[in-house]
Amino acid sequence: MNSNIEEPKKQSKAYTPKKGRPTPSLKQAKAQPGTFEARYSPAATLGETRKQRKELKASMSPQEWKDYKKAQKDARRERQRAAQRGMDSGDERYLLARDKGPERAFVRDFIDSRRYLNNFVMPFALGLLLIMVITSRFPTASTIVSTIAMVVMLGFLVEGIMLGRAASRAVRAKFPNTTESGTAIGFYAFGRATQPHRWRTPKPKVSIGDKVSA
Secondary structure, three states, rough: OOOEEEEEOOOOOOOOOOOOOOOOOHHHHHOOOHHHEEEEHHOHHHHHHHHHHHHHHOOOHHHHHHHHHHHHHHHHHHHHHHHEEEEEHHHOOOOHHHHOHHHHHHHHHHOOOOOOOOHHHHHHHHHHHHHHHHHHHHHHHHHHHHHHHHHHHHHHHHHHHHHHHHHHHHHHOOOOOOOOOOHHHHHHHHHHOOOOHHHOOOOOOOOOOOOOOO
16 A cells, blocks of 8 residues: 655754754854863953854853853952852962061951950051041131040051051061062051951951960
């Protein structure tokens, strides 16, 4: 018995079903995050970046482009969170140039283990601003407040010089071959001390009262 029904053609093993969108060019594929070229090639200019973004968008469907942007946004947020966690923990890979090095790590511990008058620089500045606004209509009170403020700021300065020198001596004792200048160490210590304990980055690894010796 003959049948008029045609048998389906067998597909070649090399046959690849259509993806529903154009295959990205080699340039677009190399630009994808995580590839060797994307990590180590020279940074693209703003115009080149815009052109690449337009080409990539044209190669995708609206839903694929939406998903791509969401993935990029999520990845960027995760990188930022990872960088912040690394910075807070003192990981050298994420630290700013000013915070890198064993000397700077030691200075942070040296400052974080002690209480200083300079710990109150920021709260004092905010309080002084508020008080001066309130007393601006009262010349006598304003003069008294200004005098007190000058005395307190002089105290901040004197203590800052003293703690900067103390930190520099401690660094020299612990790292005899250091190339860090005493002035740089002193300013770093002073800047650290003027920040409230909880606001410091990298986060303190020692508690106030812990012994940190050279």
